[in-house]
Amino acid sequence: MKEREQNIGIVTKPIGKAGLNPLLHFIGIICSFSSFTYIITGGEGISVLRRKNYQNVHLLEIPYKYRSNICVRTINHVLMQLRISLKLVKLKRMVDVWIFFLDSHALLLPVLIAKLLQKKIIFAVAASLTKSAEANKTIFNKALIYSEAINFKLSDRIVLYSSNLIKEWNLEKYKDKILIAHEHFLDFNKFEIKKKLSERNNLVGYIGRLSEEKGVLNFVRAIPEILKERNDMEFLIGGDGQLRGEIEKYISGKNLNDKVKLAGWIPHENLPDCLNELKLVVLPSFTEGLPNVMLEAMACGTPVLATPVGGVPDVIKDGETGFIMEDNSPECIARNVIRALNHPNLEGIAENARALVERKFTFEKAVERWREILSRL
Known part of the structure; x- marks a missing residue:
């Protein structure tokens, strides 16, 4: 399949304010060479994404509300994965490659569904759930760590920001499928030196x-x-x-x-x-x-x-x-x-x-x- 003919899907967990700019950057990158781009996401940034004038982009919203109660949070997390999985099935004929972006590499059910649909799976990993969980040890986070490990085994590629992270995040066993890239770029007309x-x-x-x-x-x-x-x-x-x-x-x-x-x-x-x-x-x-x-x-x-x-x-x-x-x-x-x-x-x-x-x-x-x-x- 020629590169220009690929239809690419991007999956994220519902994003907050901090995740919006990286996602906007990543969409811009992928849209530059994907024939069609399908985005499954939710959260605070969904209204901003809808206002963007992207060409050949289809946005699919996943409703989700964060709850601090561990039982409610767990139920909502399972329901979110079910909703994402249903979207993947719906798009089975439209998407060639699924990229799980930001902190979505612990979404076990959608990854299993994508694998069953024989789609290529890439994890663009911005943070280690294992490392983050060390600072906040809960049963919920432990479950995410296990999901992360299973998903890494199922992936076709794992994309990291730096080769330093292979050892730092204990990913040596996956080194044959790890590549280095990022979605970072700057608007130097906005981010400029205004004051010495x-x-x-x-x-x-x-x-x-x-x-x-x-x-x-x-x-x-x-x-x-x-x-x-x-x-x-x-x-x-x-x-x-x-x-x-x-x-x-x-x-x-x-x-x-x-x-x-x-x-x-x-x-x-x-x-x-x-x-x-x-x-x-x-x-x-x-x-x-x-x-x-x-x-x-x-x-x-x-x-x-x-x-x-x-x-x-x-x-x-x-x-x-x-x-x-x-x-x-x-x-x-x-x-x-x-x-x-x-x-x-x-x-x-x-x-x-x-x-x-x-x-x-x-x-x-x-x-x-x-x-x-x-x-x-």
Whole structure:
């Protein structure tokens, strides 16, 4: 079958705000060479997807509401898989390849159905469920881990952001079916340097999900240590998640309200302006794929300090295109924030970072790589 004749399907779990931009990017990539693209998804982004003027794209919505109660959540998860599976059967004559995107690689029933329908299956894996579950151990998450392992065995290809993740996520047994690619590309007319570092206030930021695996609590706990050395600093925490209440309590308990701003969710269209106010972005994650905000910060001329996880070391070279810290303990974060801010060539590092993302993270390069992956099925 010729590449241009392939009809490609994309499956995601219902997505929240954080998943919308990666999905929009991925749809744009796949649509550039798929004859028809079928998207099965749901959640907050469905209305945005409907307003997009995609050519030859068919959108199929999966209703789903998140519930914290474990029994209700389990039932809803099973019903969601049944609904997705029915869509797969309905589209059996229309789709040649199914790509399970974002966190959908634990959807066991739809994968089994796709396999029975003799369809090619690709997992585009942005995060390890096993690693994420280590920070939040529940019966529900344990079931997802088993589903993830079964699905990896059933897959035709597993696509990761970096070869570093093969060992980091314990995927060595699947190395023969693993390929490296990403959906990341930037609009450099939006993500640009609007304000030089020398013109910015001493504002250090974290932008991301407020959850255990992101290490955000360790960043918050590092703030008092940073202020002991640099009392001229202020901090911004952008994002939302289950740890917000705990973070608010810590900030109030340490009398940091005048030093720390909790910005909540930052709309993507406001992110370039926000990043141009920061002098340093800190990403203290326990586990990562390839964080969008890292690339967006670099495009805005904002240095990034991050842990060496996932695809981060492929992009950040310490002292050249950013800063790497040994671990994400509060002490290590504090020490490295001060090291980064005191670096004599911070402007040069910011320029190097901008040049790197301009070279490597374009729409054309992302399309070229995904076209190659689909041609090798």
